[in-house]
Amino acid sequence: GESVGLHLPTLSVQEGDNSIINCAYSNSASDYFIWYKQESGKGPQFIIDIRSNMDKRQGQRVTVLLNKTVKHLSLQIAATQPGDSAVYFCAYNFNKFYFGSGTKLNVKP
Amino acid sequence: DSGVTQTPKHLITATGQRVTLRCSPRSGDLSVYWYQQSLDQGLQFLIQYYNGEERAKGNILERFSAQQFPDLHSELNLSSLELGDSALYFCASSLGPGTGAPYEQYFGPGTRLTVT
DSSP: OOOEEESOSEEEEETTSOEEEEEEEOOTTOOEEEEEEEOTTSOOEEEEEEETTOSEEEOSSEEEEEETTTTEEEEEESSOOGGGOEEEEEEEEESEEEEOOOEEEEEEO | OOSOEEEOSEEEEOTTOOEEEEEEOOTTOOEEEEEEEETTTEEEEEEEEETTEEEEEOSOOTTEEEEEOTTSOEEEEEOSOOGGGOEEEEEEEESSOOTTSOOOOEEOOOEEEEEO
């Protein structure tokens, strides 16, 4: 079956450091990938997306890297801030959406 | 605020009962998605509607059903409730059909369902 997995369930970083959240997926035919952020008590919030014809995309303080060879997706957050503390989901769209179980990011002041 | 509204915010009911969750998409969005989020299952896609028609189906149980009305709001009906149905139910909306196209989904605040 389809699966989207996360390498680490919890990630703790110091404020100001860079964070890297990883994700593995199983369907090599997937064409679109998304990262979502979910803060406690709120719904998921779109962060950044990337199509399968790209290997890197940058946003404000965030970068998504896609390695189709090893079916791996990562989210890099630069200069992590306390407000970045949340659960981060990777997901991909192949006819329907599949979500990972999430990585909890703790930012220590 | 994503612009997607969901009611009720919390719902407590007993096993065997039936409940209806309601979602209003962002203004202009034609697609509505329903998701279930439980502690041990993560975020699971249930079903998607686009402009009133079912577009994609995920892991939705036969006890669950949904529809999208002409005004584009959507309802998720959960019947013969079991303890395991306790979860957060999210609705999301997007401009387009979403399937195979990178239409950003906007999530509502969710409905927390507790089945006792």
